[in-house]
Amino acid sequence: MSSPQAARARGKEGSKKRATTPNPDGSAAMTNGNADIDLDALKEKSKDVVTRQWDYKLAFAVITGLAFLTRFWGISHPDQVVFDEVHFGKFASYYLQRTYFFDVHPPFGKLLFAFAGWLVGYDGSFLFENIGDSYITNKVPYVAYRSMPALMGSLTVSTTFWIMWESGYSLPACIVSAALVLFDNAHVGQTRLILLDATLVLFMALSVLSYIRFYKLRHEPFGRKWWKWLLITGVSMSCVISTKYVGAFTFFSIGVPVVIDLWDLLDVKRRQPLSMPGFGMHLGARVLGLIVVPFLMYLFWFQVHFAILSRSGPGDDFMTPEFQETLSDNLMTQQAVNIDYFDSISMRHKETKVFLHSHADRYPLRYEDGRISSQGQQVTGYPHNDTNNLWQVMPSKALEGAGHRVKNGDLVRFRHLVTDTWLLSHDVASPSMPTNQEFSTVAKGDANGKRYNDTLFELRIENGKAGQDFKTKASHFKLVHFPTKVAMWTHPTIPPLPEWGYKQAEINGNKNILQTSNLWYAEDIQGIPADSPRLVKEERKIKSMPFLKKYVELQRAMFFHNNALTSSHPYASHPVQWPFLLRGVSFWTENDTRQQIYFLGNPVGWWFASSILAVFAGILLADQVSVRRGVDALDSRTRSRLYNSTGFFFLIWAAHYLPFYIMGRQLFLHHYLPAHLASALVAGALVEFIFNVEPNELADFTEQQIQDGRKGTSKTQSTRRRPIRERIAGQSLLVTWAASGVILAVLVWSFLYFAPLTYGNPGLDVAQVNARKWLNYDLHFAK
Known part of the structure; x- marks a missing residue:
């Protein structure tokens, strides 16, 4: 066992060898000229990693196929209106009828549903009035509507795997993270219905992925790919906040590493320090790509919203008379005296x-x-x-x-x-x-x-x-x-x-x-006398109103009514209950067949991911205490990945979860889905850390880093050490695969066990229902 002094010496030596800056992908960026890199060995390693990517591609294809299978299987059941489909299906019909309505959420997600209805030629005649109304009787193309969120839910699983892959994690870590979303009953259940959360979660995940891709190009600024991924990041974030206003949490999640990155670029001690005009270009590019473009796109969806909804409808009462006068067939303007x-x-x-x-x-x-x-x-x-x-x-x-x-x-x-x-x-x-x-x-x-x-x-x-x-x-x-x-x-x-x-x-x-x-x-x-001249109606012309004025008025109404959603609901829940999956939401029941859809996550997956969050916090605390006591147990590369990459995922979880504690409006379990995805990323990363498996190092070094590095270790020395590293990594990998296999097996079993509540089929008898009331879930047909 080495002494604390020796550990400190090794830590100092490691810090001299590589100076790093925090990276969302966990890689160690060179910031000075002191890094000792064997260029030939690194190039050889990079080629080898590229040739080994077939296993990632195969896993990606299998996971994507399973995602489509779990989301689309039996999507036509039930053929009735389920839970909040009464709202978002109705809004799609209003779009197709061009009838003005009011909702507290921005228009992007609802426009996608209307687009799905338009593609199949639906006229929007059904208004989704009541839970349980028949789609078949009313000739509603509900499978087309439901296919939109099912497609997005499937792609969310693929994106989760891709995030871990791009961040340089091992294949077992990627599979564990993706499986926690793939075999989660809540993600499956929420993305098979006409609801907004599939859109929200997908674009939240795409925002994280595209920012990681952008950050990995930090040594090639202002190139075509650099601009492409910067703009994709901004567009993805805009789609999140254009679906629900909780998308602001995604802006915060990405904004924190962006600010840290800019602060690092401002450092004059960098190997190639930037001039102030150069720093201004970086700052301006990020403001353009992550603020200006998203905001303009956000406004664009409202412009589409106003352009489509040209007729008077149930949303008139929420707007001012001036706004209502811009709508055709408006009763207010016709009946005003x-x-x-x-x-x-x-x-x-x-x-x-x-x-x-x-x-x-x-x-x-x-x-x-x-x-x-x-x-x-x-x-x-x-x-x-x-x-x-x-x-x-x-x-x-x-x-x-x-x-x-x-x-x-x-x-x-x-x-x-x-x-x-x-x-x-x-x-x-x-x-x-x-x-x-x-x-x-x-x-x-x-x-x-x-x-x-x-x-x-x-x-x-x-x-x-x-x-x-x-x-x-x-x-x-x-x-x-x-x-x-x-x-x-x-x-x-x-x-x-x-x-x-x-x-x-x-x-x-x-x-x-x-x-x-x-x-x-x-x-x-x-x-008032019937013959009063005041009752004589003149033909009124539809008036116009500046877009920004209409937008500001609608924003004020949306924020007010969103904050006013404080009434009680039998299935509302508190944020403290979500990570532990203490209760769900009843979506739909049918007494004759004893079938029910109960919105509930995979208990094993949620408890595992929540436990990992606590483990991660404990590891950070233990590491900080150890370092302060002179015991440096982690090498610089492992610590960089732990703090920067896993820490980035943990930040995403906290940003999408903790703000709900200060909200006064109605809250439900589905509000935790973005945070749950982030916890799945943390879980995969911790699996790799705990078993110390050799990660996918292709993501750690770009071609520019290889070209900029300086040779400090001979090829002979590198070749001599490689078999030892590979043998240790191989043993860790076997253990990791075994642990991942156990996790996957339990996840799949729990998913299938609760699947009748997710798919609403088959119906369960009293004993089967009671057997699934693990935490006294308020399931139907328990008697």
Whole structure:
């Protein structure tokens, strides 16, 4: 056993022989002229490695074939709508019908489904209304729809193998990583249905692969291949974030090594230091390829989205009247009526759709927390149409005659018709929010006397021009209390009023008047004469709106409603449950045949990959402690691969997993799929590290490195040492193959055991269902 001093000496000697920079592929890049490389031996080794690549190619072909088999087998079953196919199949139909809809996800993934439907000549007549609806009865080409994600899921397995191959790992390591995705029930189940995750995971994997290919060309900058892989990286990342906004995690995963690489290029102590203009070229190229091009492509998909969806549809209500006027057949523009003073109107909140409502009941003297109220008449939000929703629009100053239009910027008052009281707000805390003002009504005498100012409201039409007419449906407005400058407001997150408020929504005054959640619109006018000239409809022309303005408006709506997805769901789960596969999601059931599709990963694969993540963290900690105690147990090349390549994979896992802990929206097991793929990469890399197998070294050296190296070890010495290295590597390889074989066997067994839940076929009896409830999974037909 060597002494700590000897180990330190060997470590120092190793550091002199090769200075490295962190590389995603784990290779050791030469950064000075001190590297001792036997050029003849290295060239001979490179040729030998190239001739040995047939085994990788064969494994790649077999794994790809198995991926297609597992994803496409029985894809026509069930011939019914399954789980979230009700959403994404419906969106594809809306695209084919050119009908405007709203969704919280960007359009790229949904456009692919529409493209699949268009290829087979489908007209989009089926709207996927309910889980369990028959595809056969409604003549839906659902196999064509499902084939799109199945194709992507199959290619994801191939890409996983390719990532490990390009990173220079041994064949067993490549197979283990690919098999963890290939034989994973969650990846198979999610990529056989009309869902977005197959697109998301594939392009996330392609982003990693293309960046590794780009980084391996670092010694040949600005060449054709260098630019090609840089741009492919950017395009792949753009496709990720154009599918779901969690694609931002992929940008972070790639962005960290890019920043480290640029920081290294800035180092003046490099063997060939860059000038500042040269560094600027590198920086500019990466900004162009990884930021500008992805963003322009991201915008392009929204342009396609707007160009296709030209007709009015169910998404109209989420957009402003200005946006809706760009759509043909829009009911809002067809039914809009100018509002005059003294009209009786009903008003609805844009987001919650509750009516502004009042009734004779009053606020209690004291609330549950001890605060005192005004005991004024209650003003609430009521979801149903009712006579108590009617308010008469009154001018702030006396007007003679009728026919005076209400306009943007006017000071107005509102009289509640049923109780003959007047709307007001004042400096009294609202029932549930002490920071917001109470809305109430006051009797006519006080309203026209000492409380007059409290009944004044400024009507602000959103994006309206000065003097613009106030109309039903077409004018989204904010009602701002004139004396105190608070906006009439409610929100879905506010708890409903207690029993004294009949569980209705609370209406209060919001001090932040810029929030879009302050918007209301007039639903209709009560009692307008049938022969009123205001009801005469003129032929309206479809208006245009700048693309960027439409894009910004849609982005704001998407982010708001995505964050508002906070309601409970019976199959929602927490991030802490995902790595341990503590629960899944029921996708589909059929009582007669006892068949079910239950979204669940391969338990053995998930537990193995999660354990490896913990092992990796422990290895890094142990290595750091050892080095600080003077024991250098790892050679420089192994440490470089461990920290830079495996560490890069670990970063991808953390970036795609940890941010979910700070999210407040609904979360499900499928959100872990990108992180699971990254954990599979870490697992394959650790298999190689633990058994110390000789890796595929072709990825470690480029032709440029060979040409730039300097001969320091004689060919005779290299030839003399090679048999010893090969014998040790051969023994390690046998052990690694044996361990990998055991892992594969258990993976395949577990995959097949849970396959009836993944494919929905065959149906299981009670005993078979209960036998698969390993962690008390909430499976159906367990009784």
